[in-house]
Amino acid sequence: MxxxxxxxxxxxxxxxxxxxxxxxxxxxxxxxxxxxxxxxxxxxxxxxxxxxxxxxxxxxxxxxxxxxxxxxxxxxxxxxxxxxxxxxxxxANLRQHHHFVCLRCGLTRDFESDLLNELPIPEDAHAMGKVLASQVELRGICDSCSQIEAL
Ligand SMILES: [Zn+2]
Ligand SMILES: [Zn+2]
Missing domain, CATH: 1.10.10.10 (Winged helix-like DNA-binding domain superfamily/Winged helix DNA-binding domain)
Structure with a gap:
């Protein structure tokens, strides 16, 4: 890590x-x-x-x-x-990036994606206030938790 x-x-x-x-x-x-x-x-x-x-x-x-x-x-x-x-x-990662979050152990890892950086912001969200940044959070089960569960 x-x-x-x-x-x-x-x-x-x-x-x-x-x-x-x-x-x-x-x-x-x-x-x-x-x-x-x-x-x-x-x-x-x-x-x-x-x-x-x-x-x-x-x-x-x-x-x-x-x-x-x-x-x-x-x-x-x-x-x-x-x-x-x-x-x-x-x-401490200040570059635009996104997160993978493991729902079992809480592990949170960074990844970068030009595609996600340019995700269109829905009208509804604009109506809530000025959007300064967007960050995608993917939720799932990390590899080590998957291995434990497979045992
Ligand atoms: Zn995990
Ligand atoms: Zn991060």
Missing amino acids: GIHQSELDKRMEHFRSGCIKAGLKLTQQRLEIFKALAARDDHPDAEALFSSLRSHMPTLSLDTVYRTLWLLNDLGLINTLGPRRESIRFD
Whole structure:
């Protein structure tokens, strides 16, 4: 569930310049939290990020992780995947992309599609307000859940 080093470098570069533009101090803690998110493609929630960071950042608190993620979200440096029943998931992929969501384990993976990027917006949706972006969510059963169910 890692991403390519070149993509990570791009995300880190964008993050650094975004922080400078926003006048946000680039603390080690913010850098580490963003990097932990940017290195993953599984759209973790704050708890999952916290537990992956705790081992090398013993003074970090879950509250700090939450506050940092919401701050970065407010600045447009990361996205959320919208309200879910249990927890909000965060996304460091700012390019237009779409999601495959596993209904069993909640795995959420990115994919890109020019066709879906240009999906026509229905009149009804335009009537609800100004459309700024569209993102398709495909729901299904991921490969590993399919394998477990086949056993
Ligand atoms: Zn699954
Ligand atoms: Zn995503």
